[in-house]
Amino acid sequence: xxxxxxxxxxLSIQEGENLTVYCNSxxxxxxxxxxxxxxxxxxxxxxxxxxxxEVKKLKRLTFQFGDARKDSSLHITAAQPGDTGLYLCAPRAxxxxxxxxxxxxxxxxxxxx
Amino acid sequence: KAGxxxxxxxxxxxxxxxxxxxxxxxxxxxxxxxxxxxPGQGLQFLFEYFSETQRNKGxxxxxxxxxxFSNSRSEMNVSTLELGDSAxxxxxxxxxxxxxxxxxxxxxxxxxx
Numbered sequence: 001x002x003x004x005x006x007x008x009x010x011l012s013i014q015e016g017e018n019l020t021v022y023c024n025s026x027x028x029x030x031x032x033x034x035x036x037x038x039x040x041x042x043x044x045x046x047x048x049x050x051x052x053x054e055v056k057k058l059k060r061l062t063f064q065f066g067d068a069r070k071d072s073s074l075h076i077t078a079a080q081p082g083d084t085g086l087y088l089c090a091p092r093a094x095x096x097x098x099x100x101x102x103x104x105x106x107x108x109x110x111x112x113x
Numbered sequence: 114k115a116g117x118x119x120x121x122x123x124x125x126x127x128x129x130x131x132x133x134x135x136x137x138x139x140x141x142x143x144x145x146x147x148x149x150x151x152p153g154q155g156l157q158f159l160f161e162y163f164s165e166t167q168r169n170k171g172x173x174x175x176x177x178x179x180x181x182f183s184n185s186r187s188e189m190n191v192s193t194l195e196l197g198d199s200a201x202x203x204x205x206x207x208x209x210x211x212x213x214x215x216x217x218x219x220x221x222x223x224x225x226x
Contacts, residue, residue: 031212042117042203042217043156050212088156092212099146099161099209100169106155 003027006089006104014112016078021107023089024071030092032072033101034063037086046074079111115139117206117218125224131192134221138185138206145187146215147179150201159202162187163209194225 004025013019023032031050035043047056049065049072056063060083062075072091076083086108090101118137126132138145146169147159158171162181179189185206191198201222205215 033214035217041219042205044217045214048212048214099144099163099207100158100171101146101148101156101205101215102158103156 004089004091004102004104006087006107008107009105010108010110012110012112013079015080017111018075018077019079019109020073020075021087021109022071022073023091023104025091026070027091027093028069030069032065032069032089032091034072034074035088035090035103037088037106038084043086043088076109079109081111081113084109084111117204117216119202119204119218119221121221122219123222123224125226126194128194128196128225130194131190132194132223133188133190134202134204134223136187136189136204136206136218138187138204139216142206142208142216143185144207144209145181145185146205146207147187147189148203148205149173150203150220151199156203159189191223196225199223199225 007022033048034046037043047063052067052069054065060077064073086106088106089104120135144163146161148156150156161169165181176192181187201220203220205217207215
């Protein structure tokens with residue numbers, strides 16, 4: 001059984017601070033997606049990382065896929081209140097897992113003005 | 114372009130009743146997945162349909178069922194509702210190619226009383 005851990009579970013910071021959230025597993029993944037969910041809405045895809053060691057940037061957000069493809073991190077520079085939300089990682093195992101995303105418990109980020 | 118549409122947004126049902134939720138995917142998306150989200154369990158995969166066939170199923174009792182129509186629209190049904198079925202039910206659609214992201218609807222908030 002795949003063990004997927006996201007940390008920290010909660011993060012409360014001031015506007016302008018930097019932060020990193022982590023997604024770790026004991027399994028190797030074919031790819032990994034990060035989503036952000038705001039209250040009362042569905043998750044929104046932020047990025048897909050595929051290659052071990054891959055780094056992708058989306059404005060102030062930097063995503064990294066571990067070399068062994070077992071872990072990933074999301075770094076936010078100069079956080080803003082609009083970054084507030086639940087951040088979810090969803091690794092893909094490939095094969096017959098099409099259509100099935102296994103989500104971590106997520107990191108609830110609150111950015112105070 | 115239109116997003117994933119879920120109806121209804123909110124629903125209150127009594128224990129023992131059954132409920133049907135609807136999902137209209139993005140035009141061209143043939144894969145539709147359903148998820149249950151609760152504070153305690155997070156986002157859990159229910160099932161996925163592709164071209165009217167169920168390709169994947171999560172670990173939920175048989176009271177949870179679904180189907181997909183020829184126009185890719187999907188419905189999920191929960192029979193004999195229990196209090197623990199209270200949750201946000203999310204639908205996601207995709208082209209279902211490897212590493213392609215999923216677009217989620219805003220969900221249906223089901224409350225069982």
